[in-house]
Amino acid sequence: QVQLVESGGGLVQPGGSLRLSCAASGFTFSRYAMSWYRQAPGKERELVAVITSAGLSTIHTDSVKGRFTISRDNAKNTVYLHINNLKPEDTAVYSCNARFFYNNYWGQGTQVTVSS
Numbered sequence: 030q031v032q033l034v035e036s037g038g039g040l041v042q043p044g045g046s047l048r049l050s051c052a053a054s055g056f057t058f059s060r061y062a063m064s065w066y067r068q069a070p071g072k073e074r075e076l077v078a079v080i081t082s083a084g085l086s087t088i089h090t091d092s093v094k095g096r097f098t099i100s101r102d103n104a105k106n107t108v109y110l111h112i113n114n115l116k117p118e119d120t121a122v123y124s125c126n127a128r129f130f131y132n133n134y135w136g137q138g139t140q141v142t143v144s145s
Contacts, residue, residue: 031055038139049110051125061129063108067121
């Protein structure tokens with residue numbers, strides 16, 4: 030059974046930091062490119078960052094460059110999103126995605142709220 034379980038979200042003050050985790054099971058994690066997406070209220074889902082299967086290459090969307098970092102640990106079947114200098118506009122549900130050819134899996138998401 031394929032599972033992607035996100036954790037690490039919460040209520041954070043502007044300027045704060047978080048580390049989101051996405052634990053994978055039920056598939057060969059090391060073969061899959063992993064991504065983080067976010068969806069803010071009333072907005073479309075947005076790609077935040079991507080990391081290749083071996084972790085050798087990453088892409089971050091322009092709005093988060095310098096503040097967000099995607100990483101992975103294939104030994105732990107986990108992908109991370111390190112978030113620094115959080116802004117109110119980062120408030121969203123953050124979801125991880127696993128993709129390998131025609132296989133495409135999603136987690137349920139974790140809420141990140143940035144507010145003073």
